[in-house]
Amino acid sequence: MVLAVTLLARCNTVVGMHSWPKPEIATLDFSVPPLRLYDSADQRIKEVETDQQPLGVYVCGITPYDSTHLGHAATYLSFDLAIRHLLAAGHQVHYVQNITDVDDPLFERAARDGVDWRELGTSQIDLFRSDMEALSVIPPQDYIGAMExxxxxxxxxxQLLDAGAAYITEGEYADIYASIEATDHFGYESNYDRATMETLFAERGGDPERPGKRDPLDALIWRAAREGEPSWDAPFGAGRPGWHVECSAIATNRLGKHFAIQGGGADLKFPHHEFSAAHAEAALGCPRMAGHYAHAGMIALDGVKMSKSLGNLVFVSKLTAAGHDPAAIRLGVFAGHYRSDRDWSDSVLETAEQRLSLWREACLKAEDAQAAAQLCQQVAQALANDLDTPAAIELIDAWARTTLDSQGQAASKQHAPRIEQSELSPAGLKVVACADALLGIKL
Structure with missing residues (x-):
């Protein structure tokens, strides 16, 4: 019991999280179309709600037990595109992201490596920040740890207990679960049938076999204190938060009970986003937590899905340490549509680096301001259509080749360095600003 008391005391002295520096973002001299995104709940592309300003965007953050791999980065790059577009359209955006800095995977990795779980979490959060800064990802205004x-x-x-939407289990541990019957439309966010839910719940951290639950799918919202685990005092008994309710509380306390976008990887569609929405809706009495539930596809390495268990991860920090331009990493990720499961390989990165050089050379040679302005409008239109980066990239590729061809130039095989703005004509400046503001590509 001494260990548990010590952990409780230490957990109550938490230093607030900070995000990372905001990148400089170029200003556009034209209007961009409204952003339309695919909504997993309604299963269609629709316009993002803009009647409530600032626009609330919540993207689920990392569990900090390993370095930022490209699969993580692809998710945050996807929603960085959405935020950039909303900002370019003149909207205010309130962006919130969590860090699950208290969770079983963190404890398990720390025990395996013989380190303190807090130290492990801090080191990986610091690395995540540096990766996001290197990739020019716009930081959240609120970056909130579970312990905070x-x-x-x-x-x-x-609130869930008071509403009859949750219950305390009997037995050795008085864990608290939220009932899937607490809302009338549980399942609307993922649109999965019961059999699919049961399979994914078991695979993704659920505990369907836990004795004392009313339904195998009911989700843990408060884990009663166990020996050797961190815990906090609560009126219903000491313990620690469940994963889904953590995001519900963090999001709604900063963005309100209804906000524009909840985002994350496709693997969060169920159970995480389904329960996050259900908890908020049952506790706060709102019919729908987010206007959009948006999900990014998974990244594979040479055709095999990246996963920690397989050990086939590509780390952002290792790519940048090897001298790869963060702009090329972004371009490699954007070569596929954000909702698609897509592949990463040395070939993808090499193609992205060649493309980056092509764009830089074309910007240096560009003279036709009208063609550049037309290009920028077309790129904005492509991105407004569910963040269609492949279409936007194809447009810039075509413009770049035409620009070089018109001057009898051929694209160099060498990797071109970043451009100094003093070297650019007004046409080149337009394209550089567009690529920066809308794609986060620093030319």
Missing amino acids: SVDEVVRMVQ
Whole structure:
């Protein structure tokens, strides 16, 4: 018991999280179309709600037990595109992201490596920040750790209990679960049938076999204190937050009970986003937490899905340490549509580096301001259509080749360095600003 008391004392002295520096973003001299995104709940592309300003965007963050791999980065790059477009359209955006800095995978990795779980979490959060800064990802205004938000989670758990939407299990541990019957439309976010839900729930951190649950799919919202685990005091007994309710509390306490976009990887569609929405809706009495539930596809390495268990991860920090331009990494990720499962390989990166050089050379040679302005409008239109980066890239490729061909130039095989703006004509400046503001590509 001494260990548990010590952990409790240490967990109550939490330093607030900070995000990373905001990149400089070029200003556009033209209007961009409204952003239309695919919504997983409605299963269609529709315009993002803009009637509530600032626009609330919540993207689920990392569990900091390993370095940022390209699969993580692809998700945050996808929503960086959405935020860039909304900002370019003149909207204010309130962006919130969490860090699940108290969770079983973190404890397990720390125990395996013989390190303190807090130290492991801190080191990986620091590396994540540096990776996001290198990739020119716009940071969230609120970057919130689970340990910071325990009081908020306690309040939401109590609201769920008071509403009859949650219950305390009997037995050795008085864990608290939220009922899937607490809302009338559970399942609307993922659109999965019961059999699919049961399979994914078991695969993705659920505990369908836990004795005392009313339904195998009911989700843990408060794990009663166990020996050797961190815990916090609460009116219903000491313990720690469940994963899904953590995001519910963090999001709604900063963005309100209804906000524009909840985003994350496709693997979060169920159970995580389904339950995050259900918890908020049951606790706060709102019919729908987010206007859009948006999901990014998975990244594979040479045709095999990246995963920690397979050990086939590509780390952002290792790519940049090897001298690869972060702009090329972004271009490699954007070569496929954000909703598609797509592949990463040395060939993808090499193609992206060649493309980056092509664009830079074309910007240096560009003289036709009208063609550049037309290109920028077309790129904005492509991105407004569900962040269609392959179409946007194809447009810039075609413009770049035409620009070089018109001057009898051929694209160099050498990797071109970043351009100094003093070297550019007005036409080149337009394209550089467009690539920066809308794609986050630093030319």
